[in-house]
Amino acid sequence: MGLFNFLKLVSPRHRIYHKASKIANEVEGHKNYYRNLTDVQLLEESNKLVDLVTKQNYTILDVAVAALALIREVVYRETGEFAYRVQIIGAYIVLIGDFAEMMTGEGKTLTIVLAAYVSALEKRGVHVVTVNEYLAQRDATNATKILKRVGMTVGCNFANLAPHLKQAAFACDVTYTTNSELGFDYLRDNMVHRFEDKKIRELHFAIVDEGDSVLIDEARTPLIISGPAKNEFAAYVAVDRFVKKLKEDEYKIDPESRAPALTELGIKHAEKNFKTDNLFALENSDLFHKIINALTAVKVFEQGKEYIVRDGKVLIVDHFTGRILEGRSYSNGLHQAVQAKEMVEIEPENVIVATITYQSFFRLYNRLSAVSGTAFTESEEFLKIYNMVVVPVPTNRPNIRKDRADSVFGTPNIKWLAVVKEVKRIHETGRPILIGTANIDDSELLHNYLQEANIPHEVLNAKNHSREAEIVAKAGQKGAVTISTNMAGRGTDIRLGEGVAEMGGLYVLGTERNESRRIDNQLRGRAGRQGDRGETKFFISLGDALFKRFAHDRIERAITKLGNDTFDSSFFSKMLSRTQKRVEAINFDTRKNLIDYDHVLASQRELIYKQRDKFLLATDLSDMIDKMLEKFVEQFCDQYRNPKNQNLVNHIALSEALNLELNMHGVISPKLFENMTFDATVHKTHSLIGEKITNKVKVLTPPIALIRFREIMITAMDKHWIEHLDNVFKLREGVTLRSMEQTSPLNVYIRETDILFQTMLQKIARDVIIQIANLATPEEFDEELMKANALKKLQALREAHEKSNEGQ
Structure with missing residues (x-):
């Protein structure tokens, strides 16, 4: 083996591909065995695999070859499609928790089904994450037909689904869902007051379709559940x-x-x-x-x-x-x-009740994987943030798409006139055209130009999203002209109409380069699917946003030289490539910075959510309450230390405060703490309050006390967590301006966020102990009710007496 081949094998990407390729060869060797089984026998084989994984300590990788060969045969019997070798390779990459880069039209949807089945053998739930509800419901419907033949259930989770139906969807072996609804369900699950009201059973394995869109593009905006605040x-x-x-x-x-x-x-x-x-x-x-x-x-x-x-x-x-x-x-x-x-x-303006970034959320899964046609340019980010290796999977057939050199224009107006001229030229041949624009304004501007030129067309942007799949599906028919904002319509194949391949296939025209080469590649990838013919070309101007923002000075000099000429320029292509790489690095740093800050909050959120679950699941809260009591007592007693001698306590003030705030009915007197040091006072106070709580449990009865105490603890935790989130967000905003010392804003943020968190824990403990101490027992409630009724009668007698005096 030569040195080059050795280095290829030791790099993670090539090592993973080599292993996946070997697995695909072994799967091919099982083809005849499963072809000769009946449907009933295939189901029995599937059940045996489940038993091996769930009862006999086999891992899914131990049974991967048999499972992939089995599900491949089942897919063939249900759909008539026999999974390509590259789809088996992609499924294995997904199965081990890495990122399979598969070009448009190479069968990513089926690849996901293959991997989802193998992982579902663990019976711990597989979440298939898509970018919109149309795709989730479409793919869930198709997967159901396949997976029910091997004894697997499939659910679909979407917005506005009733809570019990969401629970049913997540209880299935495989659940299709959108990324946003999945994230919001996770947050909502950590706001419930009964554990049985949670929807998601476990974050075990997720397969993210269009992984670059979800894990990078949408990762810039955190998921936030809000509550109303004051109106300003x-x-x-x-x-x-x-x-x-x-x-x-x-x-x-x-x-x-x-x-x-x-x-x-x-x-x-x-x-x-x-x-x-x-x-x-x-x-x-x-x-x-x-x-x-x-x-x-x-x-x-x-x-x-x-x-x-x-x-x-x-x-x-x-x-x-x-x-x-x-x-x-x-x-x-x-x-x-x-x-x-x-x-x-x-x-x-809303108060943040719960929040999480996609980076933090998806890293909660035991195993995470993804598929997309465009991920390689962000390989470093996927590895550093999500611990996924991006592995390009070859196409099933050679890619014969022609990617033409860019045409560069001096100004946007000249560019748009050239775009219309090019669209008219291609349209007259009957060849379908897909035109990618950078934003809605550009798509509507081009729409007006094409209307003036009497060129019939469809427009797909955020204002017309309801017809997304329908418009994209027809974009490959003869004579079709489709304007699409960036990559709207991802997930729906553009299939060529009859005779289109002979014309040269789909013509994709980009009207502006994007900040990321990956987004440009997504647009190009709409043409030339599964070995089809296709052609792509970008029309760009030196007044486009990318040049104006990131190469302004150099462009001004070039415009003077260029004038109104148009040409294919290697100079501008190189400048553009350098600019895009620079912007990608800036955007990565921005997302990395978001993660650095969010990591601090993520660890706190994890602690709070775990503690919350303990409250919900506990059958005995005494240990948890005792820990809170310990935190509360030390902090409470600390308020009454003698400022001149920290080992002494103002026992008179302490006794009055305990009687007042903890409803001790005057039983605590300074004599109880006579000659006690601070530590002894803390110990005695802990004992007195603990005794009161123990008696309260006896009077209420343990089952009732459990319910009442749990509600107090959950309510206090939620209240102060919401307050903490608000404080942290305000701190995050101002930390750069406030950091005057010789340290980084991040370090200031970490230190002060920890102080805020410890303060929050003290507030939770204080609220819980005071509320439990003041919780009325049935006898106390009856006594208070009798006092209230007596006061009402007394007040009524006084009023009657006053009226009688007025009448005299």
């Missing part, structure tokens, strides 16, 4: 009006990060407008935050790009896919800033 309508409107009046020299926008800021003139204008001497004073932090949000909404965001307005609602548009992010809103007041800008109803 007037404040948002006032700040919006102020920002709209700013002159160009009063604010600036960073061309790369697009982060807005006030200039010195802008700061002085703000201080004068809002009548304050120092905009950066602590008491003005909320005002400053609102100004930055308004600058982002008014000066950075554009309707049709970052968001659209539909029926008086601001809806976020995914920058990469052009899809509306259903149920998502900008956090921390930015959504309200956009609403003020667009003069629609300003909803109350």
Whole structure:
């Protein structure tokens, strides 16, 4: 073996592919055995594999060859499709928890079914994650027909499904779901007050379809469940009006990060407008935050790009896919800033009740894998963040698609005229054309141009998402002209109509290069599926957003030289490639930075959610309450230490506070603590309160006490966790501005978040102990009721007496 071949085998990517290829060869060797079995015998073989894995300590990798060969035969009998060798290779890569890169049209959907079946042998649940509900329901329906033949159940989870139906879906062997609904269900599961109300049984194995879209593109926006807070309508409107009046020299926008800021003139204008001497004073932090949000909404965001307005609602548009992010809103007041800008109803800014990033969520799975046609350019990110190796799988047939050199134009207007001319030329031949645009505004601009040119066409963008699959499916027919915002329609194959292959296949025309080469590759990948003919070409201008933001100075010099000429330029192609790599690195750093900060909160969230589950599952809470009591007593007694001698305690003040706050009915007196040091006082206080709680359990009876105490503990934990999230988000926003010391903002954030977390735990303990101590027993409740009734009667007698005196 030569050195080159040896190095290929020792690299993880090549080693995994080599192993997967070997498995595929072995699967091929089992073909005749399973072909000769009856349907009943195939089911029996499947049941034997389940027994081996669940009862005899075999792993799914031990039985992978037999299982893949079996399910391959079942698929053939159900659909008439016999899985290609490359699909077996892809299924094995997925099965071991890595990322299979398979080009469009190579059968990723079936590859997922093969891998899902093998993992389902563990009977611990497999989650197949898709980008939208249409794909989830379509794929679940098709998978059901296959997997029921081998004794496996398939469920489909989607929004607005009744809770008991969600439980049924997640109880299945394989569950199809969207990434957003899965994440929200996880958060909602950690808000229930009864463990049996949880929907998801276990986060064991997930297969993410279109993994790059879910794990990278959508990972920039965290999932947030919110609750209503105060409405500051007037404040948002006032700040919006102020920002709209700013002159160009009063604010600036960073061309790369697009982060807005006030200039010195802008700061002085703000201080004068809002009548304050120092905009950066602590008491003005909320005002400053609102100004930055308004600058982002008014000066950075554009309707049709970052968001659209539909029926008086601001809806976020995914920058990469052009899809509306259903149920998502900008956090921390930015959504309200956009609403003020667009003069629609300003909803109350929400308090964050629960939140998680996709990075943190998917790393909770015991095993995670993914498939996509475009992942290789982000290999480093998938490995570092998700511990998945991206393994390219060869196409079943040679790829004969022709990727033409870019055409470069001096200005966007000249480019659009050239695009229309090219579309007209191709359309006259009857060859189908798919045109990719960078945003909704561009798709509607091109729509108007094509209408003027009398070229019939379909438009697919966030405003027309309901017909997504239908439009994409017809895009390969003769004469079809389809405008698609970025990669809307992913997951639906474009099949060529009769005679189209002879014309050269689908012609894909990109109207702007994206920030990521991966997104460009996704558009190109729509042509040339399964060895079909196809052609791709990008028309770009030096005024496109990518050049303006990241290569502005160099482009200005080039425009002067270029004028209105058009040419295929290796110079600009190299510049573009370098720019895209630079932007990819910036975006990776941004996502990595998000993970670094989120990791701190993720570890705290994990602790809180685990503790919450312990509360819900416990049949005896005494140990947990005792730990909280210990935390509470030390903190409570600490308030009454003698400032001159920390070993002494003000026992008079302590006794009064204990009687008052813990409803001790005056039984605690300073004499109980006579001559006690601080440590002895803590021990005695712990004993007194513990005794009270023990007596309360006896009077209530243990089953009733368990229910009442659990509710108190869960409510206190949820209340203070929500408060903690709000504090952490505010800290995250201001930590860079506040960090004046010689340390990184992240280190400041880590230290202060830990302080906030410890404070939260103390608050939870305090609430729980005080509420349990004040919890009325039946006798106390009856006594209080008698006192209340007596007071009512006394008050009634007084009123009657006063009336009788008035009548005299």
